[in-house]
Amino acid sequence: MDPWRRTGLKSPASSSCFGIPVPPSSSYHGMIQTTLAILMLALCLPAAQAAGDPRAGKAAFERKCASCHKVGPAARSSFGPRLNGVVGRKAGAVGDYQYSSAMRSSGIVWSDKTLAAFLRDPERVVPGNRMRFWGIGSAQQIDDLLAYLRQFD
Numbered sequence: 821m822d823p824w825r826r827t828g829l830k831s832p833a834s835s836s837c838f839g840i841p842v843p844p845s846s847s848y849h850g851m852i853q854t855t856l857a858i859l860m861l862a863l864c865l866p867a868a869q870a871a872g873d874p875r876a877g878k879a880a881f882e883r884k885c886a887s888c889h890k891v892g893p894a895a896r897s898s899f900g901p902r903l904n905g906v907v908g909r910k911a912g913a914v915g916d917y918q919y920s921s922a923m924r925s926s927g928i929v930w931s932d933k934t935l936a937a938f939l940r941d942p943e944r945v946v947p948g949n950r951m952r953f954w955g956i957g958s959a960q961q962i963d964d965l966l967a968y969l970r971q972f973d
């Protein structure tokens with residue numbers, strides 16, 4: 821258990837990419853700069869994952885998702901499938917929920933990346949799915965939601 825998660829504070833490692841700007845790769849030193857940029861991205865990826873604030877995520881979940889989804893030890897599927905353990909499971913896999921065939925046959929495994937893309941634009945990621953939701957424009961809010969959802973197995 822990551823102790824920072826409980827406090828709702830940001831982990832110190834998450835300070836945005838150590839403040840190093842990623843250089844453009846179109847100049848004379850393009851190759852070196854591209855390599856550097858990839859290295860920096862690799863360094864920044866774990867930090868980006870830790871950047872969500874689960875307390876802000878809980879508030880966002882209650883505002884935007886809870887009318888259709890339940891999460892937590894006693895959660896059942898309701899209008900939407902329950903979201904316990906959603907990070908890491910296959911799309912359309914909760915036994916007590918009748919998914920659309922679009923969702924069941926999407927072949928997606930929910931990860932931080934696929935969930936972020938889905939929450940940004942559900943219809944683009946799983947065309948024909950039954951979740952009536954406009955999508956979330958804020959990357960920070962998506963990170964917060966994922967930090968919250970990751971707490972439930």
Ligand code: HEC
Pocket residue numbers: 881884885886887888889899900901903906910911912913914918919920921922923924930935939948949950951952953965
């Ligand atoms: C208006 C109701 C509604 C709202 C609001 C809503 N959802 Fe959904 N969601 C659904 C339905 C219905 C499905 C099942 C879609 C299908 O079977 O095509 C679904 C599916 C999902 C799935 C796929 C689950 C799985 O088991 O594969 C995820 C993840 C998800 N929703 C997350 C969210 C999150 C996070 C929010 C809030 C930001 C949210 N949803 C808001 C109705 C909703």
